[in-house]
Amino acid sequence: MFYHIKELQYQAKPERPDPLFAKQLQEVLGGQFGEISVALQYLFQGWSVRGNGKYKDLLMDTGTEELAHIEMLATMIARLLEGAPVGDLEVAAKDPIIGAILGGMNPQHAIVSGLGALPADSVGNRWTADYIIASGNLLADFRANLNAESQGRLQAVRLYEATTDRGVKDMLAWLIARDTMHQNQWIAAIKELEEKENVVVPSTFPRELEKREVSHVLFNFSRGEESATGRWASGPSMDGEGDFQYVQKPLPLAKKPVLKPAPPYIHDTLPSVIKGDMLPPNIC
Amino acid sequence: MFYHIKELQYQAKPERPDPLFAKQLQEVLGGQFGEISVALQYLFQGWSVRGNGKYKDLLMDTGTEELAHIEMLATMIARLLEGAPVGDLEVAAKDPIIGAILGGMNPQHAIVSGLGALPADSVGNRWTADYIIASGNLLADFRANLNAESQGRLQAVRLYEATTDRGVKDMLAWLIARDTMHQNQWIAAIKELEEKENVVVPSTFPRELEKREVSHVLFNFSRGEESATGRWASGPSMDGEGDFQYVQKPLPLAKKPVLKPAPPYIHDTLPSVIKGDMLPPNIC
Amino acid sequence: MFYHIKELQYQAKPERPDPLFAKQLQEVLGGQFGEISVALQYLFQGWSVRGNGKYKDLLMDTGTEELAHIEMLATMIARLLEGAPVGDLEVAAKDPIIGAILGGMNPQHAIVSGLGALPADSVGNRWTADYIIASGNLLADFRANLNAESQGRLQAVRLYEATTDRGVKDMLAWLIARDTMHQNQWIAAIKELEEKENVVVPSTFPRELEKREVSHVLFNFSRGEESATGRWASGPSMDGEGDFQYVQKPLPLAKKPVLKPAPPYIHDTLPSVIKGDMLPPNIC
Amino acid sequence: MFYHIKELQYQAKPERPDPLFAKQLQEVLGGQFGEISVALQYLFQGWSVRGNGKYKDLLMDTGTEELAHIEMLATMIARLLEGAPVGDLEVAAKDPIIGAILGGMNPQHAIVSGLGALPADSVGNRWTADYIIASGNLLADFRANLNAESQGRLQAVRLYEATTDRGVKDMLAWLIARDTMHQNQWIAAIKELEEKENVVVPSTFPRELEKREVSHVLFNFSRGEESATGRWASGPSMDGEGDFQYVQKPLPLAKKPVLKPAPPYIHDTLPSVIKGDMLPPNIC
Amino acid sequence: MFYHIKELQYQAKPERPDPLFAKQLQEVLGGQFGEISVALQYLFQGWSVRGNGKYKDLLMDTGTEELAHIEMLATMIARLLEGAPVGDLEVAAKDPIIGAILGGMNPQHAIVSGLGALPADSVGNRWTADYIIASGNLLADFRANLNAESQGRLQAVRLYEATTDRGVKDMLAWLIARDTMHQNQWIAAIKELEEKENVVVPSTFPRELEKREVSHVLFNFSRGEESATGRWASGPSMDGEGDFQYVQKPLPLAKKPVLKPAPPYIHDTLPSVIKGDMLPPNIC
Amino acid sequence: MFYHIKELQYQAKPERPDPLFAKQLQEVLGGQFGEISVALQYLFQGWSVRGNGKYKDLLMDTGTEELAHIEMLATMIARLLEGAPVGDLEVAAKDPIIGAILGGMNPQHAIVSGLGALPADSVGNRWTADYIIASGNLLADFRANLNAESQGRLQAVRLYEATTDRGVKDMLAWLIARDTMHQNQWIAAIKELEEKENVVVPSTFPRELEKREVSHVLFNFSRGEESATGRWASGPSMDGEGDFQYVQKPLPLAKKPVLKPAPPYIHDTLPSVIKGDMLPPNIC
Structure with a gap:
């Protein structure tokens, strides 16, 4: 009050x-x-x-x-x-x-x-x-x-x-x-x-459940390596749980996604029309 | 790009x-x-x-x-x-x-x-x-x-x-x-x-220009003194510029403001009507 | 405070x-x-x-x-x-x-x-x-x-x-x-x-400056005259400044507006194109 | 239409x-x-x-x-x-x-x-x-x-x-x-x-279901008693259901609320951390 | 009306x-x-x-x-x-x-x-x-x-x-x-x-004022050349003003921008601090 | 990515x-x-x-x-x-x-x-x-x-x-x-x-399910018949499914709606109050 x-x-x-x-x-x-x-x-x-x-x-x-x-x-x-x-x-x-x-x-x-x-x-x-x-x-x-x-x-x-x-x-x-x-x-x-607690919020999530292999990695997605010179790119991580790593050329870890067609009652563009959206074999 | x-x-x-x-x-x-x-x-x-x-x-x-x-x-x-x-x-x-x-x-x-x-x-x-x-x-x-x-x-x-x-x-x-x-x-x-720099953002504003007497003071505006037990209520301040102080009963430093009437072309309630809004002398 | x-x-x-x-x-x-x-x-x-x-x-x-x-x-x-x-x-x-x-x-x-x-x-x-x-x-x-x-x-x-x-x-x-x-x-x-003051806000606007001929008029813009039976359609107005009137068939008081063409640097549709948007004489 | x-x-x-x-x-x-x-x-x-x-x-x-x-x-x-x-x-x-x-x-x-x-x-x-x-x-x-x-x-x-x-x-x-x-x-x-109906909206809610003891009370939450001089502070209420009252020093009617801890899957700050947020006995 | x-x-x-x-x-x-x-x-x-x-x-x-x-x-x-x-x-x-x-x-x-x-x-x-x-x-x-x-x-x-x-x-x-x-x-x-008019809105902007060299070019910014097979990648453009072109590997046409420091009264991070943000010579 | x-x-x-x-x-x-x-x-x-x-x-x-x-x-x-x-x-x-x-x-x-x-x-x-x-x-x-x-x-x-x-x-x-x-x-x-597909989106909705009698009709809801002179008012429709028609004086196809009273727990204005909102017989 x-x-x-x-x-x-x-x-x-x-x-x-x-x-x-x-x-x-x-x-x-x-x-x-x-x-x-x-x-x-x-x-x-x-x-x-x-x-x-x-x-x-x-x-x-x-x-x-x-x-x-x-x-x-x-x-x-x-x-x-x-x-x-x-x-x-x-x-x-x-x-x-x-x-x-x-x-x-x-x-x-x-x-x-x-x-x-x-x-x-x-x-x-x-x-x-x-x-x-x-x-x-x-x-x-x-x-x-x-x-x-x-x-x-x-x-x-x-x-x-x-x-x-x-x-x-x-x-x-x-x-x-x-x-x-x-x-x-x-x-x-x-x-x-x-x-x-720990510097990482929330501290209560068990660390073994996250993908620890990328928990301290800086991916260089913007060409140029200026960011590699920072404290965040090498040395022990701030949370005391590992060491910072720097990945110069980050690569995708998964394939191109393909989404299944929508059901007809949604009236998205039909698969048969999208099919015209397929690549000719010689280009694939 | x-x-x-x-x-x-x-x-x-x-x-x-x-x-x-x-x-x-x-x-x-x-x-x-x-x-x-x-x-x-x-x-x-x-x-x-x-x-x-x-x-x-x-x-x-x-x-x-x-x-x-x-x-x-x-x-x-x-x-x-x-x-x-x-x-x-x-x-x-x-x-x-x-x-x-x-x-x-x-x-x-x-x-x-x-x-x-x-x-x-x-x-x-x-x-x-x-x-x-x-x-x-x-x-x-x-x-x-x-x-x-x-x-x-x-x-x-x-x-x-x-x-x-x-x-x-x-x-x-x-x-x-x-x-x-x-x-x-x-x-x-x-x-x-x-x-x-300094922990206080922006660090470039000359400290002598601010009212330093309240730069490290915790005012107890919510009754109860639990907050007095925190690190923020005593000891050196985090910016190294002073010591935290705790004020148990904060008082106002200025008087009740009185605003002048608006000009007539604004058509706020007229002063003469507000005047009916004056206190009878015995209550003031 | x-x-x-x-x-x-x-x-x-x-x-x-x-x-x-x-x-x-x-x-x-x-x-x-x-x-x-x-x-x-x-x-x-x-x-x-x-x-x-x-x-x-x-x-x-x-x-x-x-x-x-x-x-x-x-x-x-x-x-x-x-x-x-x-x-x-x-x-x-x-x-x-x-x-x-x-x-x-x-x-x-x-x-x-x-x-x-x-x-x-x-x-x-x-x-x-x-x-x-x-x-x-x-x-x-x-x-x-x-x-x-x-x-x-x-x-x-x-x-x-x-x-x-x-x-x-x-x-x-x-x-x-x-x-x-x-x-x-x-x-x-x-x-x-x-x-x-007066019931009409703001009371400070001189009534002679408004178009008093429509200050107490109900225009019947929705066909059917149920609203004519309300207190707001006849008798003295609530502000004591006139009598309510009811207009069964409200008519426009102004002509069709014609807007002048925009200057060329605005790049609205050109008058010459809009001109194709003119009525043939026999329909006007 | x-x-x-x-x-x-x-x-x-x-x-x-x-x-x-x-x-x-x-x-x-x-x-x-x-x-x-x-x-x-x-x-x-x-x-x-x-x-x-x-x-x-x-x-x-x-x-x-x-x-x-x-x-x-x-x-x-x-x-x-x-x-x-x-x-x-x-x-x-x-x-x-x-x-x-x-x-x-x-x-x-x-x-x-x-x-x-x-x-x-x-x-x-x-x-x-x-x-x-x-x-x-x-x-x-x-x-x-x-x-x-x-x-x-x-x-x-x-x-x-x-x-x-x-x-x-x-x-x-x-x-x-x-x-x-x-x-x-x-x-x-x-x-x-x-x-x-009644001046109070909605008029259909049975008055005996509301806490009638505060239905016509002005609480003086802003220090100074100017508001006590208004029509709303004494005399019969506008709804004809009681008399206005003025309470000079309103007091709380309930205790400090204490909220139970959130379940662990919410990952709010843990009770054990908040416990550090307890008062030392001599201050309680 | x-x-x-x-x-x-x-x-x-x-x-x-x-x-x-x-x-x-x-x-x-x-x-x-x-x-x-x-x-x-x-x-x-x-x-x-x-x-x-x-x-x-x-x-x-x-x-x-x-x-x-x-x-x-x-x-x-x-x-x-x-x-x-x-x-x-x-x-x-x-x-x-x-x-x-x-x-x-x-x-x-x-x-x-x-x-x-x-x-x-x-x-x-x-x-x-x-x-x-x-x-x-x-x-x-x-x-x-x-x-x-x-x-x-x-x-x-x-x-x-x-x-x-x-x-x-x-x-x-x-x-x-x-x-x-x-x-x-x-x-x-x-x-x-x-x-x-023309299919391109607004049709009144003189075409010679735009950079016509990129008025009909599809830049392949998403790797994969499926889009090259579309009508929009070759043949006469829809506006009749040129031919569609497809650029497989689009390159930037300008250099990295460098922004001048803000004046001191803006209190952005100081150039002297940002200077610590310079690359070591061997990396530039 | x-x-x-x-x-x-x-x-x-x-x-x-x-x-x-x-x-x-x-x-x-x-x-x-x-x-x-x-x-x-x-x-x-x-x-x-x-x-x-x-x-x-x-x-x-x-x-x-x-x-x-x-x-x-x-x-x-x-x-x-x-x-x-x-x-x-x-x-x-x-x-x-x-x-x-x-x-x-x-x-x-x-x-x-x-x-x-x-x-x-x-x-x-x-x-x-x-x-x-x-x-x-x-x-x-x-x-x-x-x-x-x-x-x-x-x-x-x-x-x-x-x-x-x-x-x-x-x-x-x-x-x-x-x-x-x-x-x-x-x-x-x-x-x-x-x-x-067809020019009408979505093309997959069976045309016989829509009210085809109004699928190509221009209703003249704004007095004046300038719009009757457009391509959209006569001739074959753009979707090839009919002919444009122009209706000079569009009439409503349904009666005045009457909504049933809300249940009491909604506390809308009561029907008995609205009843005072009925027309006297001589005006209906």
Whole structure:
């Protein structure tokens, strides 16, 4: 169960409105690695942890914090949109600044949300749960989380570079620091689980059931052998279960597949027609 | 540029058709972590690497191999669908086996694809590029890749448990082994980059620009202090830049935001109406 | 900013696992009118309210409660999935109960989420922010909210009818009661705003600017005059601005449009080709 | 069955082309509350009404009219795009007007639709049936319709404010008037149904089956008591079934949930690993 | 502008309810090639035709008819759902028929639409305008239409094979005949346009501007020369502009691309890190 | 199985960066008819062909080539983005060129992909498998392919018109030529299949089972008889099975449908309420 207080976790106040930056900032609110994604990803993972304890609590702590970040960004975007102009763009274009604003802002910020934040990314794609990950396997999911915080901090840094507004920079500097922590915490949790289990997820599948002869092999499918010089191509494998091998010219291990004709009630192209699709003997 | 040979990388032949398992197997072909996702993710990352060398080559090697896995799964699914029945489900239900097949198979396997594989997951959602990640930052992206291979191997293992068909198990055992390698290789590449850069992505953002006072702090937003016992709550941080701290009762650092009214041409609720939304003085 | 406590707002404990009902119950978690929708809809509306006061607070109160409902449903679904079987469906079909479970459950509950809830509806469509509404105009949005609670309660009632599990029914009976309150509260808020403004949204657009001659007219576009007998076809209009009229044979008010040819660089079909698309004079 | 005549219901002729406004106008054609949404929403509701009579006829009358509105908007957009430039944007930017047009117009209007309207919104999201609602319960659905017409009129008004083209304004003034009627008619229909049934949807669920102790309670989940001053917090409830109550400090009614471990074939994190996730006794 | 009459274009009455077939039949209502797709595709094409005459009229005739087909299918599906059971699936599974119905039907038919048709396909994906095509070039679009009618008739035929209900078969036999006509009419229109223009779309692009040396060449990118035996590999090309050629071993025509480093403010991996990604000299 | 070489099939080198054109060019990479669509469409069709021979080989040849086109476009877009500015848009707007670039480019090219290509179209919609078609029926699918190459070439030509960069034009001229070939080859294959089967897909459905009385009839559903003058309205039908007929005033062939009430557990509006929805006798 959740409680809300109206104070923000950290201030979200731009020096001045900037509808163009409002559009860009949507990326870290409603994009693939925006705050909606991390909030719901951590909460769904937390709700699915089977057992209570530090991992579940960590997920719930962090997921709940991310809700506060959605709030901060929604507030910042609403303020960046304050007083955003609407108007005839061709007319406005005579004033390059107004023209740039009208031409460059997200039209839905005026037409749809009435100068509020949208649950969408910087090009207007609505947020979708396609973005989130919760598998029930904590090591797998903490890797997803580390990725999300890496992509998220990268995007926040790029946005930091794209504005001169000190209020916006101030808030981003705070969110970037939180992403620093979140990367640190998932790394710590991953390290612990990797030590308890194995680096390969899931660690519970008996290794003798997989085709071990290809468990540590790099196949050179892209001509050129630059990849042969990497750590992944020789030496002991990271899972301690073998040695990396490099196969310069990978060959297929199976024959051309031949599929049987479909039954007549499927009305695929008839075998008798496909037969015309046979090779003349002298070409085979 | 690509060349194709018709031989499969590894065999994809079930003992017998099984339209129900065909539906489930779609998950690792066209789902969030299916082979389409990893193939296109690695290729898009590879095409964006600015510089040529071992990282780019590794991405192209692996992306190209994943195309062969799409092919294997498409072939396996087509074979699992061979001779799939269509018919009146209520009638068929009198024979529990036929009833279960008709009731449980993906109807699009008959109606739409004519007993071929679909670019979709196990519940029929079409594949979408929402699933893939390519940021231009290799450490971030290799973490995305490690996650993808972790989730992918986990799903393949779950499917392995769900069938008794030796042909299907044989192919899955091979794909699981490849996922073992791919986890190993991304771990190796990540380790190398983390040593060259820093564990925090992007490593190029000057640390003094972020709010360092919260860069290593765990806020206890979910009541209960289980998370305080984790490695992430005390001791040196993983990035070597400070010490983890734990804040038991996190407080807001900013005031309640007040948004200014929208301009009249937006036609949000009028301030005069909202004013009725003011608190009576004795409650403020 | 939010705080979380691990206790549930209300209990979410089924009498026994039921993976089939778990699939259906996803509708009110991750469907168009599920708890994710109402939670994010109310929060986004609340964050956009320009002014602080009772309307904003009501939105934040209710949005925060809905987060607790997501949690209850995620917990219930995880419990309904406890011990869910995986296995060979054709084999299983010999036992009609096991066959029905394997054939009817959402395969992603096993393969993707590891027996956890999914952010998806009852047929597996991932939740999307397409479902939510926040326009900045409170009367418009409260109508959206009343609709959401109406659809949501209807779906919860239908699910209540579809189970015999007393634990599930108990939780649904609680959620249904909350939907009762939420319908009541939005009706109250709507009534208040309608009295302050006008029933037509937005009330701030000067009526003389619209084509008032059709502001209260019902056009009979579907042959048959049943609709003429409704309150909406005669008598004073609901907005007090005129009288309803009924037009039995609506006629077009404009001519056939003729579009000018596209410029050559667009490469639409050439006018000279379209010209062959002219009528012979005797038919015009 | 439908008949089409080529005359427009109302004229759709701009004074001059304006590719930038064409992009914005897409919102009310193919957006969440555009004409495609209302047309298909009313028609699907109408086709599902079980019984014939005035409600069904009203739905079919209005749905059929909305088809004419799609047509008007598609025509207007095609005309606004007449002669739209294509060209080198960097070159064009030297002329601010041309630059603004090329930079601000929807590139798909040139590349994809050849200067025709798109079934998409103002940022290019393709229309989706996620937007529409048809539940079989008329009171629920008429509330959805009232919301749709409220949001739709609001958007049309915002667009009216954003143009100086008298032709566009003329058409919008007509559509705004129709939205006025449609809000009026759904209000009339809702009022009638509310009088026959109850304001709470569905009215057919026996009230004694819901947890009546929370059917009229406002929980104060967002700190601050502004919401306590609203009509929804005290006095008789709108459904006539009780009195509103306000709970200042809502408490959870259930314990922390504990989920049982997943079966081994799911390969979630093992209980023995999670066990490491237990609290040390002195913290519990 | 459109008029509606309540009589159906053709009868849509099953012998008996069949909720399982209702689910499958959704494919040709709301799937990729269902009636919503063709209706909106033809209407959008028609509204964009620049000029009036037989092509525009044909599009409007056919698009308007397809609206009647949506109506027929919506009616049929509602009737197939009449009296559909809801209930406890595990209990029901004891009766194989009821179990098959509950397990196999689309749960949204009960929970969401209240036994009405959904704007969705046979696996529950909501209809999306991603499915439709309108380019402004008639020859291109008529090819899209011919494809749509080919796929649509194929799906209708597959559904015809899947039922024994004479009422359903009767309606499908009628829709299949209409698809026969629609294929015929688009073929006729295509033939006419191909004679006026050229078979290659768009015919207006000056051929000398394209790289004519590869305008009629088949590159053998998939090893094996079966494709060399086709009409497309030798003889005069279909556009009368050259002769087909077959290239057995296609070679790249360009060098390996090298991308320049990103500017620092993008925070991609640094060139100095990538430099570690260089090949040792002896391997280059 | 696939092999990759790093050389491009054809050069992809612009004269100079142009982030605005990069955005537009995304259409033919990741749009509905972009190279991802044709690559995956042909490969999925090829993998599903039941039988080996020239048709399958042709599909695999062409699908594999399209992978090389994705690569060319990804490379071109990365180069067009080289050195793309980020920065304060309002400030930048003072320099119209920089302002146009910042305002007009896709913000995700900086924030998300780090100056790499996106798997998305020109307005930022992520690629989706909704775009692709593979039915198992070759004639149907080759028609889909001909359409895809027609739309694709049309879009490439429109982009060719929109740039003055000789490097971009050079690459587009090459891709346009390949589209010329691909249209030619699918026409050739279609012609061959139409001669072996019949022009109506699927040719295997017994014609006597369809309602032959409407198999060659054009219904005039859009008032005006322009369409009566087309080849499709008279003369022998294209399938050689009859003569086209034109019906000037199409009439319904069935009565108004009446749907039975829903069972009470569905909680649709009650029949007794709908009964109020009956017509008074004097109006029926």
